[in-house]
Amino acid sequence: MKITDCILKLTACVLAAAAIICLVMxxxxxxxxxxxxxxxxxxxxxxxxxxxxxCCGGAAYEDEFEDWDV
Numbered sequence: 001m002k003i004t005d006c007i008l009k010l011t012a013c014v015l016a017a018a019a020i021i022c023l024v025m026x027x028x029x030x031x032x033x034x035x036x037x038x039x040x041x042x043x044x045x046x047x048x049x050x051x052x053x054x055c056c057g058g059a060a061y062e063d064e065f066e067d068w069d070v
Contacts (some may be wrong), residue, residue, distance in 0.1 A: 024031065
């Protein structure tokens with residue numbers, strides 16, 4: 001009886017995993033569109049930060065150390 005119980009639980013786990021995989025595959029286009037939109041927003045924010053001089057060694061970074069005599 002324990003072996004049957006174990007086999008049924010294993011089968012239930014496999015079927016649940018298959019259902020999740022089918023759900024992801026069915027909605028792959030929506031998921032990829034969402035990821036692309038999210039990545040575009042991240043790149044846009046990164047570009048705005050670089051233009052403002054907060055990263056990438058922008059103008060604000062250079063001005064901060066300009067008066068140092070090193």
